[in-house]
Amino acid sequence: MKEEFFIKRINSKHIGDDGAFIDGKVYASDSFFEDIHFKREWFELDEISYKASLVNLSDLIVMNAKPKYALIDIGFPKSLSLHEIKLLASGFNKAAKEFGYEIIGGDTIKNEKIAISMTFIGESKRPVFRKAKLNEYVAFTGDLGSVDRDLKTLLRGGKIPKTSKFITPKLRDEFFYKASKYITSACDISDGLFKELERISNISNVGYEFLKKIPKNMGCSGEEYEILFTFPKRNLSIISNLAKLTKTKITVFAVTKRGKYKSICKENHF
Ligand SMILES: Nc1ncnc2c1ncn2[C@@H]1O[C@H](COP(=O)(O)OP(=O)(O)OP(=O)(O)O)[C@@H](O)[C@H]1O
Ligand SMILES: Cc1ncc(C[n+]2csc(CCOP(=O)(O)O)c2C)c(N)n1
Ligand SMILES: [Mg+2]
Numbered sequence: 595m596k597e598e599f600f601i602k603r604i605n606s607k608h609i610g611d612d613g614a615f616i617d618g619k620v621y622a623s624d625s626f627f628e629d630i631h632f633k634r635e636w637f638e639l640d641e642i643s644y645k646a647s648l649v650n651l652s653d654l655i656v657m658n659a660k661p662k663y664a665l666i667d668i669g670f671p672k673s674l675s676l677h678e679i680k681l682l683a684s685g686f687n688k689a690a691k692e693f694g695y696e697i698i699g700g701d702t703i704k705n706e707k708i709a710i711s712m713t714f715i716g717e718s719k720r721p722v723f724r725k726a727k728l729n730e731y732v733a734f735t736g737d738l739g740s741v742d743r744d745l746k747t748l749l750r751g752g753k754i755p756k757t758s759k760f761i762t763p764k765l766r767d768e769f770f771y772k773a774s775k776y777i778t779s780a781c782d783i784s785d786g787l788f789k790e791l792e793r794i795s796n797i798s799n800v801g802y803e804f805l806k807k808i809p810k811n812m813g814c815s816g817e818e819y820e821i822l823f824t825f826p827k828r829n830l831s832i833i834s835n836l837a838k839l840t841k842t843k844i845t846v847f848a849v850t851k852r853g854k855y856k857s858i859c860k861e862n863h864f
Contacts (some may be wrong), residue, residue, distance in 0.1 A: 595863060596686050597647045606810075607630075611652075612652075613653050613657050613714075613723050615657065618718065619659075620654055620657050620717070620721060621714070621715055621716075622653040623712065625712075625714075626649060627708075627709045627710070629707060632645075635749070637748055638681065640682065640684050640685035641685065642682065642708060643681075643685030643710065644689055644745060646684065646712060647664070647693075648819065650664070650712045651767075651821045652765055653763060653772055655716055655765060656821055657722055658718050658770065658774040659718035660717050661714055661716045663697075663698045664696070664697050664698065664713065665697075665699050665700045666700035667702075667710070667713075668702055668711075669704065669705025669708065670704075670705060671707070677793070689782070695716075700712075720774065721758065722779065722780045724779050724797045724798070725778070725794075725797055726778055727850065728800060728851065731824065731848075731849060732824050732848035732849065733823055733845055734787060734822050734847070735770075736764060736843055738787055738812040738815050738820060740758065740759055741758075741759050742761075742815035743785075748760070759819070763817070763818075764859055766818075768842070768862070769836060769837060769844075770823075772840060773823075776833050777824070778823075781823075782821055783819065784816060784817060785863070786814045786816045786859050787813045787818075787856060788859050789848075789862075792864075795853075795855040796854075801850070801853020802849065802850060802853075805846065814858075
């Protein structure tokens with residue numbers, strides 16, 4: 595995979611998690627590009643900037659970091675009207691207000707397509723990494739599968755509901771910030787559950803014993819922005835209670851074991 599090949603060649607000890615934790619702060623960056631992550635006709639302009647913000651916030655949340663500052667790098671075509679540009683800006687402002695961070699700068703360029711990269715700086719007293727231990731429960735939040743189904747519908751030219759998680763991911767910040775104390779490792783599900791399980795397997799040197807069969811349409815659905823996490827078995831009841839309290843569905847589906855796990859999904863990246 596050329597993406598992994600490239601990242602391995604960057605000299606840094608901070609690379610490998612959803613964000614880099616340095617001196618109490620978490621730094622994370624993610625892109626949201628037209629024709630890679632979305633087509634113009636699928637989204638309103640304020641939905642584009644809002645989702646670009648959410649996919650970034652997702653990385654901070656799973657590290658148990660509270661967002662403080664954001665930088666926005668954006669390219670858009672000259673043909674956008676002032677009204678459309680206003681809409682783009684409003685999506686960024688809406689997310690900042692909702693999640694309580696400040697936009698502190700960025701860069702704007704002319705480009706044929708809409709291209710957004712955001713960099714976030716958050717704070718965490720107790721960061722959660724992707725490093726699982728042996729004999730822990732493995733769980734995910736929410737329901738998986740709908741995003742891939744909706745994406746396929748859009749790619750076929752069909753329509754999806756406005757409430758689709760593909761348009762607006764449902765972040766699990768309320769649950770995760772409360773439960774993080776009892777959680778050993780976590781990551782967000784951007785490339786599909788199976789791919790994220792493979793990443794945790796590689797980083798933590800663990801395999802999995804499945805307690806429930808996860809069908810491929812759930813395990814390979816990307817851009818879910820649900821959370822995959824592991825925790826000591828003794829924390830099951832407290833985590834279940836926090837899930838109930840925050841009205842967050844969780845599914846405990848595996849136990850970490852010795853071994854290595856490989857995803858069976860087709861790769862999204864090149
Ligand atoms: N161009 C790059 N230069 C330096 N580090 C990079 C680059 N691209 C990715 N990384 C680092 O590699 C690691 C994995 O990044 P990747 O983008 O695959 O994960 P992610 O952001 O969690 O997932 P996704 O982008 O699918 O939401 C992260 O630590 C990230 O900071
Ligand atoms: C037009 C269009 N074609 C395909 C897809 C599917 N897609 C793109 S990136 C990605 C995984 C996460 O990416 P990243 O790691 O870059 O965050 C997925 C599932 C889409 N959203 N839009
Ligand atoms: Mg990324």
